[in-house]
Amino acid sequence: MNWGRRDGQVLPPSMVGQDRLLGAVRVAVKNARAGQWDAVDRLVDALLKVDAVGDEVLARSALGLVAGVPRLVVRLDGHARSAPWYDQYREPAWRRVAGRFTGASSGPVATALASMHGDGRIRERAIAAMVARPYAEVMPFLVVRTADWVGPVRDRARAGLAVSLADGAALYLPAVLPMALRLEARLRAGFAVTQVRAALLAATEQSWRGLLGSGDRRERRFVFDVVLAQGRLRVPELVTLAESDPDVRVRARAAEAACRDAVWTRRHDVLRRLARSARAEVRVVALTGLVRVGQDADVVRYLDDGAPLVRAVARDAARRVGTDAREHYRRGVDADEPAVGAIAGLAETGSVADVPLLLRLLNHERPRVRAQAVRGLRLLDAVVAGELVALVRDPSPAVVREVTLALRPVAGALPPALPWDLLRDGRAELRRAGYKLLRGHGVGIELRAALILAADVDPRLAERGKADATRITRDAAFTAWRSAPRPELQVTATEHAELVTLAARAAAALGEETGRQLADWLTSGRPGE
Template sequence: MLDDVLDAADPGAWTALDIAVRGWAWYAPRGLPDAAWVEDTGSGSPGGAGRGLFRSAPRRAASEHDEAAVESRLALALCHPDGRIREAALARAAARPALLPLVVVRAADWAAPVRDKARELLRTALDMGTAVSLAPLILRVGRRERGVYGVELLGEVLRRASSRGRLASLFVHSDRAVRRFAYRLACEESLLSPGRLARAAAWDDDVVVQTVCAEAALAAVREDGDGDYDEVLEPLLAARNPRARSAGVTALRRAGRAERALEFLGDRSAVVRACARYVVRQSGGEPLRRYRELCTEASDPALPPGAVIGLAECGERADAELLYPLLTHPVPAVRARAVAGLRALDVTDVVRLRPLLDDPAPAVVRETTAALLPSAVRLPEAWLTERLGAERPRHVRVAAFRLLDARGGLVRLRTAVGLLGDRDEKLRTWAARSAQAWYPAAVRADVEGRGLLERARGLTGGGC
């Protein structure tokens, strides 16, 4: 019956059941099993089966002895608001493995007698098999004030396994808290090779697992004077996630391969580029010179976009002259990074950036818009309004709206009112918010302003 009403494999289902039963007790206390029913269940008396939850259903007397029905009612008793009933139900649940998840919950109970009894049962029942299946719930309950006991007990049981094979299912578990716990345990007990840890850091999508495994893999190689850096560095340097790549790049210097850091100066991740610059500088190189060399060829299709923004990250305002030719580069990512680099250098040439608002690449238009927002008043209103036309690409229309909205005053209000009936739902919503937030301070007596406000009130339901 428990499987019919909740997902036994979902740790959140058991904690939700516990909360729901206590909330139910406020409205229907007679619907819960009472102390007499719990005692009768333990004594095996058939007379006690009719008490408690199904007291008003005599026709179901034949099913009262059904084990599934008893387990379901014991589950309710284990969540009962009365601590004495919870404690008594624990003794009856000892021989029922299906109720072990609720024993885990009760091991963090606020009532000491209930908590102590549940911990005693949990220590007796928890073996390698149940530890693996209950790990998500134990770790979830472990976040509670009194939940550390279950986490420590889980660690003890898993350490006794002392075998990577027994933990294999936890390394690929869908619950990231379980994977974090398993990998930390494996690192403490040295259950995984440095290469295996490096591969885990490279493919796992959780940043904590990436950090723990990468640091453990590199530490293991350092401790072993004859360790094979290739086994660790190659998976890290080829990883998709920047955290693992940055750890690998930083380790290049210790491994005596600082020259490879030059390959990562143009990485797509800022943290990896920063680590590469550090390694290059420590080995006597000059990252800025390398960036300038890469950005000199404005038409090179192989130019890494990361090298463009990298030039801005460590360059000077004079380096803007190297970025301007890249505004017409054939690769959209390079054009976008060139605009971002100019913004990072605090160099905004409205005349040169303005044509990029019509760029076919949305990323380029977004970066250009962000760069031009502080200078929005220098862009012609009519030119921007023309780009609000329905025939224009959506990213161009959004950019034009953002820039017109940044101008403020009646320009902002006219733009917002003109888009209140637009076919694009998001653009229409943004326009309504802009109109509602507009306040006519300096133009309160302006006829056009009053007229636009009245129109906006009518189109937005009087919200302006």
């Protein structure tokens, strides 16, 4: 007999078979999430094999694997209505679903799949079976039918969902919420979202806290908005969420609610605590609250903050207390160890007269200071190519990025060979910089650079080069509907020969069709032809 093991324990043959069936469903779910038609078809086949066993626990486990992926449930629903009717060699999976579903006595898998059948009468009978024996794994399939295009099916599903949530919100909400939000943009899908909101309003604290602490970002935002509107979150909880929640929207809304309460109750300690947060979106809300309660002197201390909005609020407070923000920034930049926020602030408020202060920082030992100084020169429109060329090979990738942004508008003043040298450098950030500096200099130069980059060892750079080379090639390919003129390849004979060599080298990366189009274009665009 075929005995197996799980966690060191010997399993009987029946359980080994069940494990194999569940494993097959798990693999089919993974493939169907991103696969083509046949991958979804294989998932239906795997589910039908589970249903044939007749074990309800096994069936619900398999159904749970599908129900846990809302977009896959939606895809299954569309797949059921688009199943091919012309299959000459085998009976389509969805036709077998109708044969397996017999009504209330059918198993969970057959019932869930039948609820997606193209025949409205079968869907209605499946909904009746779901409502008669509700369980969490089938709820996402019930939610889909609340937006059904057939009135009787839709009405029965809506009644079933409303009753289920009223009787067992704690059990069914975790399964209903993701599916309802997935369908929110659909026609007739508002009912499910409204029912979820009503269930949340009536849910116990344990239930909504469980949903707030789990699920994806969209679900947590929905739950947070509902409980926040009810006033169920106290200030200490809001402060904790503002300081530590991983979602920026939740942090910002929690900070706003906490600061609003702190302003009304004159809790300056809460505002000062949030003003020290590591998150800029929290600091700016807290500082705005301090301004509202007249604590401008506290706010002015944030003139050198690293966030632009925070600096803007601090400058507004500085104006009211009589502090000259520009002079403050000039003193900060002129210090031995200038703050990065002070450099950024000077770029936001200064003028050309402040350029010498920034030029002095181009050789600073701290990379962040050098990068911010280059950014400041760019914002003040005071970039001189000769002064920044030496920094284009800076050890810091951040400095290289800022120098590249600053040099792009004045790339014509650079040594002609510099971008090509960078494009062949051993450092990925320098190759990226060289490629950016070559953009906008004609089709021939852009195509040459893209073909070089398409063979790069860095996958991201190679993908960028491939995409640009493909775009240029397809723009040049003749199409009857083209309204824009074809790009002209104005190159010398030597440059043309190099393009041919590069195209041959990048042919594997570009693909057969693009490679053929590029070869045809280069052949028809030989100099002198």
